Amino acid sequence: MGNFRIEIDDSGVRKKLEDMQKNLKKVEEKQTVPFSELFNESFMFKYTRYSSFDEMLDKSGLMEKCGDFESIDDEKWDIFVKDGTDFVDWEEMKSEAVKIWALKKIGF
Numbered sequence: 001m002g003n004f005r006i007e008i009d010d011s012g013v014r015k016k017l018e019d020m021q022k023n024l025k026k027v028e029e030k031q032t033v034p035f036s037e038l039f040n041e042s043f044m045f046k047y048t049r050y051s052s053f054d055e056m057l058d059k060s061g062l063m064e065k066c067g068d069f070e071s072i073d074d075e076k077w078d079i080f081v082k083d084g085t086d087f088v089d090w091e092e093m094k095s096e097a098v099k100i101w102a103l104k105k106i107g108f
Helices: 011-028 041-047 053-060 062-066 074-084 090-106
Strands: none
Touching: 041 053, 041 090, 053 062, 053 074, 062 074, 074 090
C-alpha cells in the first residue's frame, strides 16, 4: 500500500475532554443528590424488580413500621434489597447508583 496520511481535527475531542475535566471537579465536591436522581426509572428498571424507589419502599413494608427511611432497620433493609435487586445489600446498591450518576455527570 502507498504511504497515506489522514489529517484529524481533534478540537472536538479536546473540547469534550476539557468539559469532562470541569465536570469531574464539580462531581468531586461534596453534595447532596436526591434519591430520584440516583435511583431513577432507568436504574430501577435495570437493577430491581420495582419501577421506582418509592414503589420499592412501599413494597418493603418497612416504612409503615418506622415512619421514615432513616429509621428503617439496616439488617431488614439489606435483606429486602438482596431479595428484590441485583445487589447483595444497600451499600452495594447505593455505590452503583452513585457511580452511574457520577459517570453521567462527568460526561460518559
